[in-house]
Amino acid sequence: MARLIVPQRLSNVQSSIDATLPMTCTIESSYIVDGHGEYSIRVTRMSNDPLTSWIITKRYREFVDLNNILKDCGFNFELPKKKFLGNTDQIFMSERQKGLQAYLNKLVEHVELCNSLIVHRFLDPHSHRTNYPESALQHVSMFIRSMNNTYQIIEPLFHFGWRYNKNYFLASKIGSPKDERYLCHYGLDKALVEKDISNCLRLIKSITHPLIIPIEDFYANESGTLTVCRFYNRGSLKDYIHRTKPANGIYWKRYGPTSAKRRCDLNQIKTIGRQILEGLYFLYENNLVYGHLHSGNILIDLEESQTIKFLDLTNVITGVSSKYRYHLSNLKHIHTFEQCDIYSFGRLLYELSTGEECPSSLCTEFPHVVPVPVQQILSKIFISSGDLPTIGQLLNVVEHF
Template identity: 40%
Template sequence: MENSWQVIRRYSDFDMLNNSLQISSLSLPLPPKKLIGNMDREFIAERQKGLQNYLNFITSNHILSNCEVVKKFLDPNNYSANYTEIALQQVSMFFRSDPRYEVVEPLKDIGWRLRKRNFLMRCKNQPKEHLVLSWADLGPDKYLQDKDFQCAIKLLPSLTHPYIYRVTFATASESSALVIRPFNDKGTLKDLIYKAKPKDPFLKKYCNPRKIQGLDLPQIKTFGRQILEVLKFLHDRGFPYGHLHASNVMLEGETCRLMDLENSLLGLPSYYRSYFSQFRKINTLESIDVHCFGHLLYEMTYGRPPDSIPVDQFPPAPSMSVGGPRIFTAGWWCRLIADLQGWVVVQADMVRSSGRGRPWVAEQAGGCGWWRLWLVKTLSGAQPEDLFHVGGPAESGGGQASCACGVSHMLQGGVLDS
């Protein structure tokens, strides 16, 4: 198979990997040790099968498969560098001629990216103000020329919007960039959902939360609208985001602020790339933002990401204020997303089952917007013709659907009042 290769490792190597992943609190299916008879042919074949199942379990977990120890275990030739040392060298070079800042401590493994490092910083003129520096090298999707790239990075502190997290300093070289922001000890939207401490490692915070609890419906509406507002702001200015997920949404009280806008300029891969790359029709940066917003909406509602995409069945809502312990249908999502905009959706409850056993929506509302039903398609796996089944004579008197695709149509037609 093109997406597989052989890994030659001893059992002790697997044991060391397993110990490194214990911080995730997941029950990992590593075959147990055996001291006597561990050279028998039948036992070796059985253990090899068990170790393969172990690797399959790890690589099927979105968070585990992206962590550094797993990548180095599976592909040591391409992941052998010490990126913390590289980042410190680059940061020292950046500030050699600008001594205003100093490194307090590395924020080890708080993020998921292998080639991105974070450091707690302080400004010498304001020693009580804690800052966080994010350093990353160039990604595979960088599209700007070096001169334009460096200019765009340096302009980030001047980009202001009520729902964009403030950048205090940004600079770039030909191979990397660093950005400094205020450190928020309350953390991100994902920290709120998972009740996590911002400084803890990514695996510990998000892999296996002790309590799964979605947000209240008013919070989902408020945060959802704010995120849609800032996405529209960026798209209207020709800057598709492409990196929306709960860890990139900083929370300040009841206000969401988007951060890591530099990721797009650096050409870094999206957190959900392995998901949306499965769908041929998600082939624009705008549709990627729509897809990622669907993930975020699901996570705010259920307190956890979907197990797989597409979602064949929605679990009971953990928060009673969202609607009680019931299965959410495509119609529920349509009503929620309509509430995010303040639109009145006609007959949004007409949810039926297609021949594939997945939900589809029959709508009579002209101009209901392809983007809104795209989210339902993303989470339910239904096809566009299912979702936009605007009836023939027997169903709805021959109404017609409007297919206005993309983030630019998300907030047209009115928004919720503040």
């Protein structure tokens, strides 16, 4: 049965702007204010809604502050050099404007980075005045009280993920072993009213499968949704590729451009790929959906027979957009959640083979490190039109690597 990517939304539920959509930034003018230069920038998010375009004003110093933060995370975007004298000269400001425009062009190319709170507060400051961690802590505390203090927060995990409005907390549970930890994550995304979300989450909580992380508890209110699951110290497939652990600092320091990376060999790709496809096959054969396949949502333990486990089955219920929304919006032949996951599986195979994310929506020429059997699968998935292979067909191909 085909499942639409964009579900019908209830009329009384407000739909916020999708922050995963890419942005463009155009410096429209520069001028002198109180002896210093300022730049007027039009920011537009890819959408048909006129409200997704706005004007911000920035000084060069604010670009420098942003760039210093990004440098600390391993990014090296080229910023025009500072000038101490004559920096309000019109000719100089015109040249600097060109350099700043090139800087912004490079920044917005990195769609995932543009979802960080750092960049959001630079490009859309009026929409992000909320202290998201503090707000999330309030809601998590409400949940804990509603559970008669069954859980206890150990520490907040600041900047643990890449979504600016999703916050994570490490917790313990009364009656559980001392070394057993739980991950509470609270997000502001909302596609249904609380009652419907709760009913859907109750259904997902009832799912039992060796390849799926079970939900321990959940909580939904008028602002967002919280779920609780076991915390796995070994981390995700993304952690494995980047040779890091989930507790090793903020997201962009763990996975930034300067992080150490590794590739998987063909046997590892076969084992991981087969189990991912088995998990997807189970979901779709049981009229469930996923839609959020990527390396950060696959937990891994190479010492176990069931090497991987799926995380975040609840994203589709809460209305969270796919990490690959930008790429999927460029591919008009992809219409269902199942097709989304098949496409995402191709991107994941590329990442396992190279240690890097695929830099474009489609790829027809592959690096030599990608094994030939993997290239053959990718050539069937990375197509601009036509029919994608089914999950069952992919399972059969991976079995015969």
